[in-house]
Amino acid sequence: MSIQARIASLRLALDCPVIESGQPGYDRARTIWNVDIDRRPLVIVQPASAAQVAGAVRWAADNGVEVTVRGGGHNLAGSCVRDGAMMIDLRALSAASYDHEAGTVTIGGGAALGQLDRANAAQGVTVPAGTVSHTGVGGLTLGGGNGYLSRLHGMTVDHLVSIELVTADGRIVEASQDENPDLFWALRGAGHNYGVATSFTFRYLPRTFTANVRHAFYAADSRADVLRFFRDWSYDGAPDDVTTYARLVEVPPYWTSFAPEFRGTNVISVATIHWGEPDHEDSAVSPMFAQADPIWERRYRTPHLELQHACDDDFRQGLKHYWRAGNLVRFPDEAIDTVLSFSDEYPGRPLQASSTIAPHFTCPFQFFPRGGATGRVAPEATSVGERNSSKWVSTLGGEWEFADEREPIIEWTRRFDDAMSPYKDGAYVNFMSDAGKPEAGRWLYGDKFDRLVAIKREYDLDNMFNSGLIDLLPKTTSAEVA
Template sequence: MTDFAQLRSVTSAEVILPGENGYDRHRRVWNADIDRRPAAIVRCRDAKEVSAALTWCVQRDIDVTVRGGGHNLAGTAVADGAVLLDTAPMNDVVFDLEAGTVTVGGGCRWGDVDRPAAEHGVAVPAGVVSHTGVAGLTLGGGAGYLARLHGATVDFLVAAEIVVADGRILQVSDTEHADLFWALRGAGHNYGVVTSFTFRYVPLPGLATIRQALYAADDRREVLRFFRDWAPTAPDNVTTYARLLTCPPYWSQVEAEHRGKPVLSIATVHYGDPAAEPALTAPMFAQARPVYESLRTIPHVTLQHSTDDEFRYGIGHYWKHIFLESFADEVIDTAIDWSDKYPGRPLQAHSNIAHQVLCPFEVIGGGGAMTRRDTTATAMSSHGLAWGANIGADWEFAEEKPELVAWAKSFADAMGPFQGGTYINFASVQGDEDVARAVYGANYDRLVAVKRSYDPANIFRRGLVDLSGGTAK
């Protein structure tokens, strides 16, 4: 039987064993459905500590997992009986204003980056929730509020430090280990422990103006048809979100007759001069009479934190993501019909009506820089499609889970004929080789070749899909 306390003799990192102070806290991840017990947790402060612990495990054929922000839906950061390599202590954020870059520790969350970046008047395009991990989001591609303006997070990654399976600490970029650097940008959960990321940043694009309206059930189809035609053609500084949900009974700002009933939420996020926003977004909100409206203008960094409570810790999740080939009437009808069958309860954090909410179905207006990006430059599985949709099942109590998961799977099956791929960061379960081929398409064989070069024994087999090419343990 392995004595995991021996890890303390090979690494200067803090090692936490079951029953010790901090064990339960550090094994927990964002998705409350994940409840796994690692054999040891190694809280690493730098790449050398990672390398030492990893080498010890590999020599003894002990499974390892890697935790950055711990925000992954599938909970791949933690496994029963494995050694969890926790990079959370690596949380430095260092700006090089002359070079126009920021270097971020592998354990950072996006709020750790957004706040100091705002003080410099800059931003890294990434995410919509501040407690999302930098590592997980980046390694899967990354998209957020600034995506229509600037593209994916991986488009701004210029270098990384990674500990690979044989314990080497590598600096990777377009000029060093370029094959591995390409793979990390979109399929990076499979190749090692990334201990730091260096990003280019962009100037802050001005204030964010968020306009939201809720529409009654009878108006949903008409509004969604207009959304389909209008959202992809909106200016790059306007992103549009459509969400189908049941209006919580405690949303007292909504007329009483619509509480507890199906509604459609439309929200636009506009960057730039607030005075220019009304003319740009007015057409989207002129299709029916809203049952609720809101408008606010806030700094980008405030927007990045504004729905943290909606997506709070302590809730179980099972999600499906779909890139849609089109958003035709048949897709709209299917989405409405299945959203109305949602067996869960409203889990909004409070009575305030956030522009982004936990909901059965969300679709994000496409277009902008995300559809113009060079899809060969990185491994990100964008599939070049304009429409990205999320099916979301969320619960507080385990007894609610089976019915909700069954609903989500059936909803996804019904949307299958319209699907053109998926976004790997929204996978709720680990996928096999077939899933990997579906996600990465033409990039699959190249990714497998990189995997075999840097991790031939498939040490990092806890990625979201199997890229071992048949060599998985």
């Protein structure tokens, strides 16, 4: 039977959209957030139920077709789309439902973060999650989930109660502390390798939040002093109800809020998100802003829901991205010198949106602390790599629009990342552009790696789900591990 005939049989069996190249909707469905990724799947399946997902997985196994899974499509490395594979596009699975007696919300595996946030706000509840509303709930959660509320209430996986998962053999299983607990542990931080997550159930916080935001920029000659204080204060000195972000950027020429002499110059941005009472904000965060005279500053109060959308324009669709990430265990003065030197050499253009100057935006280097509630979870409780030993999460990289900009930015990013390697221990998996080599798994997950591999062999011995950033069973066959 030809592949076209087999795809026709798939379409009949599933009773959901099954799209091939040349058909309406194909290019739109295969296009993801990082448009540097341009791949053409064999077929795109758009299921509306876990049963349809299971049918698609069984068809792929029977026909020797690789599988990728699209939720929000935000993965930097483009793991949700592969040439010649089946893409399972989960975006029709996005509904939220509530069990207020249990204090939980269940949401489909294809939902975007903004859909969860808006549904929660309507119910007067909150789930700590990421910071860009068009990020997928699935990818964010399966990698751990950092956000504005992490220091106060922990990572997204710390609020996860259960996951409905379609396994490589087409079964629909529940993973929780009570049911398939080893699988549940693996999914909470290294979860992109084990199946198709069709829904997530979270224990919500029974209230909404309002943030006190303070944001300031400082001139080039203040950057070292500001970064040194940020290092010394953000992790150990700031209270749990404060999250802080430092970023090195070039002021775009179209940011007319800045005096002309600062446009086109390299500056440092510092933003604090304070979740306490407004009259407590000044004493909580003012030390961070006392290191130099700002060239631009703003203070405002905003609901959690609005803050969750604050960076959407800066992380807009249509740009091309390349990032490297690191969990920093130390950040000495020589590392600060390295950061400043490389930031000044950045070969790209500033592409931040002109409509707003948000607390969170693309840049050559960004830096935020862990600690607080994030660091008080037992290291072995989740599969998130090195969440307790690292003090800060850093990302570096760039964005571009035109083909001739690509290679200089990628080459610069790799050199910068190599120069920062002495200060890192692993990385946050959701912030990396490169699909890792086999040895990268142990670097990311440390002494958890062997347990992750053992669980992978139990649920996916033939390595159907191998498009995550880290392939836990590279080139491994059933015979080799029998």
